[in-house]
Amino acid sequence: MNTIKGLPVSSGIAVGKVFLKKTISEKISLVKVKDQESEKERFQTARVKAIRQLNEICSDMLHTKGEQEASIFSAHMEMLKDFEFINRVAGVIEEQKCNAEWAVKNIRDELVEIFESMDDEYMRERAMDMKDISNRVIRILKGDESDGTLRLAEPAIIAANDLAPSDTAQMNTELVLGILNENGGPTSHAAIIARMLGIPFVVHPQITSLTANGQLLAFDGETGCIELELDSEILFQYQKKQEAFIEKKRQLEKLKGTKSITGDGYEIVLAGNIGASKDVDRVLQQDGHSIGLFRTEFLYMNRTEAPTEEEQFIAYKETSEKMQGNPVIIRTLDIGGDKEVDYLNIPKEENPFLGYRAIRLCLDRIAFWKVQIRALLRASAYGNIHIMFPMIVSLDELRQAKCLIEEVKDELRNEKIAFNESIPVGMMMETPAAALMADVFAKEVDFFSIGTNDLIQYTMAVDRMNGKVSHLYSPYDPAVLRFIKRITDCARENGIWAGICGEAAAEKALIPLWVGIGVKELSMSPVSILQIREKIQSLSKMDCEKLAEKIFTMSTAREIEDALKNTNKPVSNRRIP
Ligand code: PEP
Ligand code: MG
Numbered sequence: 001m002n003t004i005k006g007l008p009v010s011s012g013i014a015v016g017k018v019f020l021k022k023t024i025s026e027k028i029s030l031v032k033v034k035d036q037e038s039e040k041e042r043f044q045t046a047r048v049k050a051i052r053q054l055n056e057i058c059s060d061m062l063h064t065k066g067e068q069e070a071s072i073f074s075a076h077m078e079m080l081k082d083f084e085f086i087n088r089v090a091g092v093i094e095e096q097k098c099n100a101e102w103a104v105k106n107i108r109d110e111l112v113e114i115f116e117s118m119d120d121e122y123m124r125e126r127a128m129d130m131k132d133i134s135n136r137v138i139r140i141l142k143g144d145e146s147d148g149t150l151r152l153a154e155p156a157i158i159a160a161n162d163l164a165p166s167d168t169a170q171m172n173t174e175l176v177l178g179i180l181n182e183n184g185g186p187t188s189h190a191a192i193i194a195r196m197l198g199i200p201f202v203v204h205p206q207i208t209s210l211t212a213n214g215q216l217l218a219f220d221g222e223t224g225c226i227e228l229e230l231d232s233e234i235l236f237q238y239q240k241k242q243e244a245f246i247e248k249k250r251q252l253e254k255l256k257g258t259k260s261i262t263g264d265g266y267e268i269v270l271a272g273n274i275g276a277s278k279d280v281d282r283v284l285q286q287d288g289h290s291i292g293l294f295r296t297e298f299l300y301m302n303r304t305e306a307p308t309e310e311e312q313f314i315a316y317k318e319t320s321e322k323m324q325g326n327p328v329i330i331r332t333l334d335i336g337g338d339k340e341v342d343y344l345n346i347p348k349e350e351n352p353f354l355g356y357r358a359i360r361l362c363l364d365r366i367a368f369w370k371v372q373i374r375a376l377l378r379a380s381a382y383g384n385i386h387i388m389f390p391m392i393v394s395l396d397e398l399r400q401a402k403c404l405i406e407e408v409k410d411e412l413r414n415e416k417i418a419f420n421e422s423i424p425v426g427m428m429m430e431t432p433a434a435a436l437m438a439d440v441f442a443k444e445v446d447f448f449s450i451g452t453n454d455l456i457q458y459t460m461a462v463d464r465m466n467g468k469v470s471h472l473y474s475p476y477d478p479a480v481l482r483f484i485k486r487i488t489d490c491a492r493e494n495g496i497w498a499g500i501c502g503e504a505a506a507e508k509a510l511i512p513l514w515v516g517i518g519v520k521e522l523s524m525s526p527v528s529i530l531q532i533r534e535k536i537q538s539l540s541k542m543d544c545e546k547l548a549e550k551i552f553t554m555s556t557a558r559e560i561e562d563a564l565k566n567t568n569k570p571v572s573n574r575r576i577p
Contacts, residue, residue, distance in 0.1 A: 004204060005387040007181070008224035009191040012200030013242040014178025015218040015235070018211045019156035021163070032101040039093050039373065043100040044086075046140040046505045053136065060151065062520040072304055076133050103139045116345070123257075128304065128343050140479050153175065157217065161208045165189035165301070165339050173197050178219060180207045180226065185473065187503050189338050189455035192297075193315065195238035195273060195525040196282065202226060205467060247290035252530035256287040261534045264431075266541035270533055271523035273501060278341035282526040290327040292449065292523020293388075293501040294319065296372065297335050305343055306368065311373035327384050329449065329501075329523075330376055331428065332401075333369065334358040336391040338465055353454075353463060358391035363400055373408045379384020380420035382405075388426045388449060393433040398444060430454035430502070448487055449523070452502025456480050475504035476561040478554060481513070485552065486535060488517050499523060511535045516548030 033039045038173055054077045061070035079085065085107065094104035105489030108130060115127035124404025146270040152175040160167075161182040168179070168190045178200040184190055185203065194201040200221030204210075210228060211217065218238045227234050260477075271292030272283030278300065279287040283291060299307050320328045335341050349355040362369040373478060389401050402425060405431075412419050429435055432449030442448070452475055458466040459480050462473045474480070484500070491498035504510055506524035511532060514522060522532060547564075554560050 002227060002229040004210065004228065005472070006202040006204030006207070006219075006224045006226055007184045007185065008202050009184070009188075010176070010179075010195040010199060010201035011221040012198065013218070013220055013238055013245055014154055014157050014200045015230075015238050015242070016177040016216070017158045018159050018213060018215045018217060019152055020208060020211065020213045021143065021160040021167075022157055023160070023162045028101050028105045030096075030102045032097055033093075033099055035091050036096075036097060038258045039098075039100050039103075040087055040090050042141065043089055043104065044136050045094065046100065047080055047086070049140050050136045051077050053140075054080070057151075058398060063239070067572070070089070072129075073143050076129060076136075079129060080137070082144050090279070091346050101138050104134050105138050106390060125305070125343070127345070129341070131273055149446075154207050157219070159211045162564045163190045163300075165193060168193040168197070168199075171197065171199070173199065174445060175340050177355055178202075178221065180204055180211070180219065182207055183467060184338075184465055185467060185470050187456075187473075187555070192453075192525070194278060194505065196273065196275065198527050203467065208211075227434065252534060255530050255533050256538075258533065258537070260289070262515060262536060262539045262541045262544070264408050264540045264542055268536055269499070269518065269521040270529050270536075271327075271521055272526040272529065274526075275321070277315045277322070279335055279526070280399045282320050283529075284322065286526040286529040288526060288529050290329075290521075290523075291319065291323060292327075292329050292564065294328065294330045295334065295510050296331060297339050297341070299334050300335065300341050300344075301339070303343075306371070307377045309371045310379075310451050312372055313378050316376055316379035316385060317382045320379060320385050323383060325384050327386055329386040329388050329426065329447075331360055331388045331390055332359070332376075333372055335361060338375075342569050353457065359397055360391065361400060363397060366404065370404065370408060371406055374412070375425065376428060377405070377412055377419040378406055378417060380423045381418035384448070386418065386424040386426060388428060388447075390428045390451070391430060391454070392427045392441070393431045395437070395440060396445070398441065402444070428454075428501075429498070431458050432483065435459075435487055438487045438490035439494070442490045444494055445496065447496050448491050448498040449521075450484055450487055450498065450500045450502060452480070452484070452500060452504035455502065458503075459483060474557045475507055475510060476503075476564065477557040478552075478560060481551070481560065485548075488519055492518060497521065508532070508535055509561070512539055513546045513564065515541055516544035516546075516551075 037190050054073045057487060058070050058073040061073060088107045089103045092106050093100060093145065099454050104233060111130045112127045113125055115130060118553065128276055152172065155175050155177050157178045157180065158176060159180045162182055163181045176199055182205050182441060191201055202219050202221055202224050203437045204226060215226055216230050217226065218230055220241060259267060260270045269289050271290040272288035273293040273296045274283060299312060316330060335344065337353045346356055371455060376385060377439055381384055405425065423447035426445050426447035427441060427450040429448045452466060456473055456475060460472050464473060467568060488498045497520040500514065500519055501523040505522040506528035551560055554563065
């Protein structure tokens, strides 16, 4: 079979060689060994290989990033040369007559516990390094010789079994032609970032066993088709597709400078979602009006410690200055779920999306979170910053979070540091609890932004990362749509605005419904902005309202999706000025 079909999650055409990134399972089992000497040898060989890898990464870092980043890896090399560590591992192999993986894991856990219990903060942070170096050795022992980074020497298509959001965030867009991953769906954060970077992405559950390093292949991020063997005819077809994709983009460019307004005058703010201040350029390039969602957790990833107040202040200030007075909605830290940050030492959970995540973690670590709130308030003196809280489920949480803002404002006043006294504060509407209590919340915030990615997963009880139950994960489900309507109604009745910043904001077939129920702002990956503007310009608000009425009489996702996809024709042809 030369053509296989996966789940398309980011559009675009990719043709190129495969770079295989296979992460080996972290599970380590105890295996009894007879020959302990050769097991010790195996450990020594893996340790030396690990040092060699670190040496390469270190000199790479020195060239590309700088001395500070490189020093982390040279410290890791030193730790791997430490006799205490080497002797302890050898001792466990000897005593327990066990495999080297098990021995390294034992020593790792023992030393991590010791480091973590120390009073000295510097020593406590060494726990993370110990985990890192031990896991590198374990990976090598298990046969994974890749160095754990995505260092491409030439343009390639990445085929991975478990690509993390942090992997996608640090990708070099010049060299990554496309991504094929074994897990996740359209709202996994790895996919969201790929869309923002304009990288084609398809999910296929067996992709790493069907491909080999260096293999030439092509895929279509719109249809999900993957061509495992290329002949000249297929290559020609893909070239044509690529040309058509580029031509469509060129056509959309003509909409720059026009309004996102329906034929009968209903205007929607089209905003961009970003994960770093440099992403603002993509939003401006696509003529986005504002920033509807800055996922600040990405500032905390791919590093060994949290960003300082100053670093964050600069990122937020830069972002708002670039937007020249247009709104910049900055969401406070939303770590957890599929977004992991090792140095925060969050224990592994059975259900991370239902656990210690986002506002829950921040309210539990107030001193840590305060750094971000200070940076945000300070930056608010330089632009139109709005603060937004993620994952709110109760009024208590919202009030505690707002209390912290007031406390920091007091501090800044005392320190005579400028900030915007009337900075707007809003919340993500992404849990059923928040949607049901929208009438109450609407009296306590300045705006709502609907996070459909989570709202769907929590309403339908479907893990947004789990392909096996993805048929239940639908933005067309009437239960989800009723919540969205309730949120927009409550916002209107209380004189605040409601927008959408989840991926459903850019779902073309749903745009008439968003117009019909009076959504004021849609925030999306910058690459979608002009397509959605084109769609809005083809609509009439009056017709959309009638359509919405009809949709809310329907009872199944299938019925609603069919109705919206069949009415996808333009209903008004009035030209936009
Ligand atoms: C959402 O849940 O819709 C959202 C925008 O937040 P995130 O995807 O970062 O969870
Ligand atoms: Mg969310």
